[in-house]
Amino acid sequence: MITNTYVTMEKETTEHTPYLRKQFSTIPGIWIGGKIHWISNGHEKLISSESLSIHVKEESIHSKVRLFQVYVRNHSEEEKNLKLLFMSRHHEVATEHLSFVSPLEKVIFHHSGEKMFLVNGHSEEGTIQQTIQPLWNIPTEQIWADQTKGILRYQPMGKGASASIFSLDVKVPAQSSKKGTAWVIQATEKNLLLHLNETILKKHTSISK
Numbered sequence: 001m002i003t004n005t006y007v008t009m010e011k012e013t014t015e016h017t018p019y020l021r022k023q024f025s026t027i028p029g030i031w032i033g034g035k036i037h038w039i040s041n042g043h044e045k046l047i048s049s050e051s052l053s054i055h056v057k058e059e060s061i062h063s064k065v066r067l068f069q070v071y072v073r074n075h076s077e078e079e080k081n082l083k084l085l086f087m088s089r090h091h092e093v094a095t096e097h098l099s100f101v102s103p104l105e106k107v108i109f110h111h112s113g114e115k116m117f118l119v120n121g122h123s124e125e126g127t128i129q130q131t132i133q134p135l136w137n138i139p140t141e142q143i144w145a146d147q148t149k150g151i152l153r154y155q156p157m158g159k160g161a162s163a164s165i166f167s168l169d170v171k172v173p174a175q176s177s178k179k180g181t182a183w184v185i186q187a188t189e190k191n192l193l194l195h196l197n198e199t200i201l202k203k204h205t206s207i208s209k
């Protein structure tokens with residue numbers, strides 16, 4: 001049985017890779033000072049209380065890949081320590097959907113029948129946290145082990161109405177900008193997903209496993 005369960009923060013858009021968008025959505029956000037600021041319009045946000053502005057650039061770099069580049073500008077006179085968040089989920093929820101963190105490949109997988117989605121990301125600082133949470137936990141404090149420190153509550157797997165969340169540490173110097181990158185890959189074969197993931201890591205982050 002399929003139901004249309006939506007997180008209230010989500011807002012439909014029709015930009016790049018519309019077919020992939022209809023199946024799977026990703027919403028970026030910022031954690032700073034113990035609070036989450038979701039970028040629900042998918043493009044930009046001003047957090048005046050923290051003197052931060054955020055711009056999200058989304059592009060299709062391959063027929064199977066959506067790339068999200070999040071630029072954070074620090075307008076203050078002091079360094080800002082924050083976390084970029086990326087929440088991903090199937091648009092339509094079905095009991096056979098399976099989402100899980102793979103500690104071996106260090107990525108997140110979402111299964112939907114024969115279709116598979118891989119979610120991953122990178123920042124200069126290199127620290128990443130990953131978790132799977134029920135959809136009803138997303139707008140609450142239940143996603144956190146310690147919200148004041150930005151520590152996600154680790155849960156490796158979920159079925160049905162679940163979403164993945166991962167965070168990237170970012171340090172933005174005063175009067176400077178920093179970038180974090182995330183991507184979603186869709187394929188029917190795990191080997192292809194991992195190959196494309198490795199290609200993106202090498203091309204867009206200049207690192208390799």
